[in-house]
Amino acid sequence: xxxxxxxxxxxxxxxxxxxxxxxxxxDFNEVKKIVNxxxxxxxxxxxxxxxxxxxxxxxxxxxxxxxxxxxxxxxxSDLREDMEEMQEEISELNQQTSGDNLKLSVDFRTSxxxxxxxxxxxxxxxxxxxxxxxxxxNMSYKANENxxxxxxxxxxxxxxxxxxxxxxxxxxxxxWITNENAYDDIVRVRSAYFYYVxxxxxxxxxxxxxxxxxxxxxxxxxxxxxxxxxAASPSGHSINVEFDGLSSKFTLNEEWGTYLKFCAxxxxxxxxxxxxxxxxxxADDTSNIDLGGLIFVPYSDGQxxxxxxxxxxxxxxxxxxxxxxxxxxxxxxxxxTVGGLSSATMALIVAGIGNEWSDYLDxxxxxxSAAASYxxxxxxxxMLGSADEELGISVWVGLxxxxxxxxxxxxxxxxxxxxxxxxxxxxxxDTNIGSKIAARGDAYEIYFTEPLVEDSLSMxxxxxxxxxxxxxxxxxxxxxxxxxxxxxxxxxxxxxQSASDVRFYIRYKY
Numbered sequence: 001x002x003x004x005x006x007x008x009x010x011x012x013x014x015x016x017x018x019x020x021x022x023x024x025x026x027d028f029n030e031v032k033k034i035v036n037x038x039x040x041x042x043x044x045x046x047x048x049x050x051x052x053x054x055x056x057x058x059x060x061x062x063x064x065x066x067x068x069x070x071x072x073x074x075x076x077s078d079l080r081e082d083m084e085e086m087q088e089e090i091s092e093l094n095q096q097t098s099g100d101n102l103k104l105s106v107d108f109r110t111s112x113x114x115x116x117x118x119x120x121x122x123x124x125x126x127x128x129x130x131x132x133x134x135x136x137x138n139m140s141y142k143a144n145e146n147x148x149x150x151x152x153x154x155x156x157x158x159x160x161x162x163x164x165x166x167x168x169x170x171x172x173x174x175x176w177i178t179n180e181n182a183y184d185d186i187v188r189v190r191s192a193y194f195y196y197v198x199x200x201x202x203x204x205x206x207x208x209x210x211x212x213x214x215x216x217x218x219x220x221x222x223x224x225x226x227x228x229x230x231a232a233s234p235s236g237h238s239i240n241v242e243f244d245g246l247s248s249k250f251t252l253n254e255e256w257g258t259y260l261k262f263c264a265x266x267x268x269x270x271x272x273x274x275x276x277x278x279x280x281x282x283a284d285d286t287s288n289i290d291l292g293g294l295i296f297v298p299y300s301d302g303q304x305x306x307x308x309x310x311x312x313x314x315x316x317x318x319x320x321x322x323x324x325x326x327x328x329x330x331x332x333x334x335x336x337t338v339g340g341l342s343s344a345t346m347a348l349i350v351a352g353i354g355n356e357w358s359d360y361l362d363x364x365x366x367x368x369s370a371a372a373s374y375x376x377x378x379x380x381x382x383m384l385g386s387a388d389e390e391l392g393i394s395v396w397v398g399l400x401x402x403x404x405x406x407x408x409x410x411x412x413x414x415x416x417x418x419x420x421x422x423x424x425x426x427x428x429x430d431t432n433i434g435s436k437i438a439a440r441g442d443a444y445e446i447y448f449t450e451p452l453v454e455d456s457l458s459m460x461x462x463x464x465x466x467x468x469x470x471x472x473x474x475x476x477x478x479x480x481x482x483x484x485x486x487x488x489x490x491x492x493x494x495x496x497q498s499a500s501d502v503r504f505y506i507r508y509k510y
Contacts, residue, residue, distance in 0.1 A: 041086060048079060107136035111505035113432050118498045120490040130432065131159040132182045136190070151192040152216070158182040176241035176267060180218060180428035190242065191216045201250065212246035215265065218428045221307055222347060222367055223437070225400045226412055226447045226462065227430065228507075233261065233295065235309045235345045237371045237396055237437060240426035243267055243291070257300030264292040268317065268335075287315035287337045305349040313425065314340040318478020322381075338478040339377040341423065346370055347396075365400040373423045375477070384421050384472065385483030392422030396437065409450035417442045420470050420484045423477065431464055433499040434474040440484055441469035456510050464501045471495055 111132050117125040134156045142148040156179055179190040193213025201208040216232045223236030233247060234240070245265020252258040268289035271280045293311025300306070317335040347369035353361040373392040375383040384390055396416040403409030418424075418440045429435040436443035447462035466473075468487050475481030487497055 046083065101141075103140045105138040105510060107138065107507070107509045109134045109505050109507040111503055114500075114502040115433055116500045117433070117496050119493050120487060120495045120497045121493045123493050130182075133157055133159070135187075137187070146197055148195045148197075149193070150195060152190040153187050154179040154190040155185050155187045156180065156182050157185045176243070176425075177428045179242060180430065182432075189214060207251040207254070209249045210246070211248070214242070214244050215247060215263075217241060217243040217245075217265075219430075222349075222369055222396065222398065223429065225365065225367075225398065226414065226445065226449075228449050228458065228460065233263065235295075235307065235347060235369070235371070236426070236429075237347065237369045237394065238309065238343045238345045238373070238424050238426070239311070240424075240435070240437070241267070241428045245291070257297065257302075257305070259295075259297050259300075261295040262293075263295065263311070264290070266290050267313070268315070289313065289315050289317065293343075303350065303352045305351070307345075307347040307349065309345040310343070312340060312342050316341055316383075316477040318476045318480050318482065320480040324480060335476075336478070337378065338381045339375060339383045341383075341425075341477065342374040342376065343424075344372050360402060363402045367396075367398050367400075369396040370394070371396075371424070373421070375421070375423070382479045383477055383482070384423060385479045386421070390421040392419050394418040394422045394424065394437070403448065403450055405450055408455075409448075411448040412446070414445040415443070418473070423482065427474070431501055432503075433464065433466065433501045436464055436466055438473050439466045439468060440471075440473045441487075442467045452506070456508060458507050458509075460503070460505050460507070462501075462503045464503075465498070466500070467498045468496060 111134070113127070113130040113132070115127045115130060119125065135154060137153040139151045139153075140149065161182070179188055191214050193211050193215055196210045197207075198209075199205075199207050217234050218232060218240050219227050219229050220232045220234040220236040220240060222231075223240060224231040243265040244267075245263065247261060247263045249259055249261040252260060266288060268287075270282045270288040272278055272283050274280070291311055291313040293309065296308045296310075298306050298308075315337045316339060318338050319334055320336075322336040347367060350366045353364050353366055356362060371394045373394075375386070375390045375392075377383040377387055377389070381387075384392075394416060396414070398412060398414035400410055400412040403411050416437055416439065418438065420440060422438075422440055424435065424438045426435040426437045429437060436445060443464065443466045445462065445464045447460060449458060449460040451458045470484035470486055471490070472482045472484050475483075487495070
């Protein structure tokens with residue numbers, strides 16, 4: 001047995017060293033064979049150990065077999081020692097074959113959207129077949145039990161288009177949405193961050209985490225149900241944009257699922273271009289957009305979760321000149337600063353309705369969410385068409401239910417409504433007619449998601465309808481693009497009264 005272990009160690013060292021006469025694939029297969037052989041030996045040793053233990057029990061009360069008992073105990077000790085050494089070898093081999101490499105996975109989706117817009121003058125605009133390919137390349141690496149890395153590369157492109165012509169809007173590559181809209185086939189970094197976790201904080205028995213980088217802040221809580229994804233940290237009711245920043249989570253009560261999470265980030269950097277006279281110095285006519293907030297979950301037991309979120313964002317922007325009659329007041333970036341925004345969100349998530357009333361309700365999720373936004377205009381500026389501080393309100397309810405076709409499929413119904421001055425930061429929401437959550441009006445949605453090939457291939461059919469009551473739902477934070485005007489008073493071919501998006505997709509994940 002000792003010789004086998006020594007031989008495997010020597011072979012491991014040889015395989016871990018690059019060879020001119022063997023390919024990496026051959027080395028990998030050889031190491032896998034060794035791992036399998038060693039695991040088989042461990043299994044056989046364990047079986048021998050069990051049989052030996054039974055034999056020891058049967059002879060332990062017989063004095064005439066005392067010598068045999070001592071010999072068997074010594075043999076059992078040797079077997080255990082061999083098993084421990086072999087297990088160490090297997091762990092080392094596994095690290096060479098899989099544990100010490102960057103893990104990669106693919107998420108590829110092809111979608112077909114039918115977009116319909118009704119304008120306030122009664123005319124219509126449409127695209128009957130918008131086809132889009134979206135690719136996510138996921139990567140992760142765990143250096144040890146405390147530190148890991150996660151990243152995601154992405155492209156999102158309409159069939160036959162790169163948005164370089166046909167009068168592009170100009171903000172398609174804005175940092176908040178650069179990977180979320182169908183722009184081109186350039187692969188960009190969607191997220192990249194390191195993650196630290198520990199069971200104690202400053203000698204206190206408080207599990208905590210810390211992360212910094214380009215954090216995943218799209219597809220957050222509640223909006224993730226229809227997206228068929230795990231929820232990112234923020235509430236999708238008020239934040240759904242790409243962001244660079246940091247976060248730190250503290251678990252306060254594991255039994256109740258209570259935790260507090262601090263988040264901060266920068267959404268726009270006040271820095272001059274690389275080839276200016278003073279590269280990366282601050283520019284006097286622009287301001288950093290910084291956001292700070294916290295997520296507090298007082299209770300989460302697997303069935304019931306109460307989720308709250310608070311944040312403040314400063315130096316928010318509007319597109320176009322600060323003074324519409326004077327184009328010289330527009331920053332070269334196309335934006336100008338108008339003020340700050342406070343936001344508060346509270347949601348109740350019920351994963352399983354009732355107390356075993358039925359199998360169907362046990363697998364049904366209900367959520368209810370309410371959110372508020374509050375503007376804080378700079379002196380001399382206006383936000384959302386007003387120089388005063390304005391309160392906006394939004395509500396959102398939804399059901400996510402088993403599909404009745406398969407055990408893994410599901411379907412859902414959602415409704416949300418926003419008031420006159422409601423403003424969310426949800427520009428990256430995956431709805432091609434504009435964010436339904438940002439709507440100053442009513443939005444309705446129904447979706448059906450079904451697996452086609454186990455966990456790797458799925459399809460979804462989704463319909464979204466938005467009935468606007470006020471303009472500016474998808475604008476920025478100033479008065480040029482964010483002023484709410486009552487839809488019923490308008491008659492214009494340039495103002496949308498209602499919009500619908502019917503989407504079908506096929507998605508591959510591996």
